[in-house]
Amino acid sequence: MENEDKNITLKVEGLKKYFPVRRGFFQRIGGWIKAVDGVDFEIEQGKTLGLVGESGCGKSTIARTILKLLEPDHGKIIYQGKDISNLPEKDVKPLRKEMQIIFQDPFGSLNPRMTVGQSIEEGLRTLDISRGDRKERVGELLRMVGISNNNADRYPHEFSGGQRQRIGVARALGVEPSLIICDEPVSALDVSIQAQIINLLKGLQDRLGLSYLFISHDLNVVGYLSDKVAVMYLGHIMEFASAGDLFENPLHPYTLALLSAVPAVEPVGKMEIKPLAGEVPSPQDPPPGCKFQGRCPLVEARCREEEIDFYAANKDHIVRCWKVAGR
Numbered sequence: 001m002e003n004e005d006k007n008i009t010l011k012v013e014g015l016k017k018y019f020p021v022r023r024g025f026f027q028r029i030g031g032w033i034k035a036v037d038g039v040d041f042e043i044e045q046g047k048t049l050g051l052v053g054e055s056g057c058g059k060s061t062i063a064r065t066i067l068k069l070l071e072p073d074h075g076k077i078i079y080q081g082k083d084i085s086n087l088p089e090k091d092v093k094p095l096r097k098e099m100q101i102i103f104q105d106p107f108g109s110l111n112p113r114m115t116v117g118q119s120i121e122e123g124l125r126t127l128d129i130s131r132g133d134r135k136e137r138v139g140e141l142l143r144m145v146g147i148s149n150n151n152a153d154r155y156p157h158e159f160s161g162g163q164r165q166r167i168g169v170a171r172a173l174g175v176e177p178s179l180i181i182c183d184e185p186v187s188a189l190d191v192s193i194q195a196q197i198i199n200l201l202k203g204l205q206d207r208l209g210l211s212y213l214f215i216s217h218d219l220n221v222v223g224y225l226s227d228k229v230a231v232m233y234l235g236h237i238m239e240f241a242s243a244g245d246l247f248e249n250p251l252h253p254y255t256l257a258l259l260s261a262v263p264a265v266e267p268v269g270k271m272e273i274k275p276l277a278g279e280v281p282s283p284q285d286p287p288p289g290c291k292f293q294g295r296c297p298l299v300e301a302r303c304r305e306e307e308i309d310f311y312a313a314n315k316d317h318i319v320r321c322w323k324v325a326g327r
């Protein structure tokens with residue numbers, strides 16, 4: 001057992017989530033939206049897995065399935081060694097304290113009519129602690145995210161976007177989770193503020209041993225915080241590697257295209273690839289073969305016909321591409 005010495009917080013195996021195609025709310029018109037189509041990964045305790053890909057590739061669906069807000073159609077979700085894929089509702093509740101989510105828009109998790117102190121305190125109600133202790137804990141949580149305790153009586157609209165995201169982090173930390181899913185947590189913020197929030201998350205991880213699933217469409221942002229990175233396209237992971245390896249030796253044409261949109265990264269190796277044009281195709285009934293075939297500058301006949309499994313470029317670097325596998 002190669003994983004015996006590693007402490008794995010979360011393991012996802014063969015995860016699939018398909019949504020039926022509907023017209024309006026009720027009428028099913030046949031076909032499936034293959035939002036997540038067979039995804040595997042694991043996150044070690046205290047580490048960050050970055051999940052990157054364009055809009056609609058299935059990132060949030062993975063997050064919602066892990067958090068038990070959606071039922072998986074296939075596959076397993078194993079949290080700290082326990083299979084939670086098909087837990088009854090009563091066992092899901094305690095799990096909600098262990099896993100928290102931070103969204104792009106912290107307004108979503110903060111009630112506009114409550115002071116931020118009240119919002120954070122509300123999150124603590126599930127814990128068995130007295131009102132006085134809760135108040136003290138709110139102050140402590142605000143300090144942890146760099147917001148003065150005097151601000152506990154202010155309302156969410158009185159804060160800047162970056163401060164609101166800090167408050168969202170404080171609220172998530174309240175229940176002492178071990179896994180935090182960060183779904184585009186900095187995408188709505190200015191670049192300078194993005195760096196502050198990422199540094200805050202990194203500091204908290206080092207201090208508290210948190211595991212993160214860090215979701216973003218921006219490879220640059222993912223690179224700062226992640227130990228490993230999974231690049232997703234239309235419900236598939238196309239490339240998986242340590243963050244260092246992915247930036248130094250990216251292999252999949254899709255990863256290269258994402259990187260070419262990152263200003264700080266030089267064109268890589270011989271395969272210079274232009275940024276992607278157009279939108280991601282719909283994951284509704286995707287064609288056979290490689291999911292990236294329709295936009296890939298290196299596409300050949302085999303890519304349109306045969307689906308490819310992972311090719312291992314090295315022990316920790318796997319990629320789904322006929323061209324790379326055949327090199």
Ligand SMILES: Nc1ncnc2c1ncn2[C@@H]1O[C@H](COP(=O)(O)OP(=O)(O)OP(=O)(O)O)[C@@H](O)[C@H]1O
Pocket residue numbers: 019020033034035053054055056057058059060061062217282283
């Ligand atoms: N409840 C649902 N019913 C039907 N289709 C859905 C549902 N939720 C998501 N989808 C579809 O599944 C696909 C993946 O959506 P998802 O929200 O996971 O993408 P994402 O990678 O998080 O995108 P973004 O970067 O825009 O947040 C999309 O095509 C989306 O329209």
Ligand SMILES: [Mg+2]
Pocket residue numbers: 059060061183
């Ligand atoms: Mg999303």
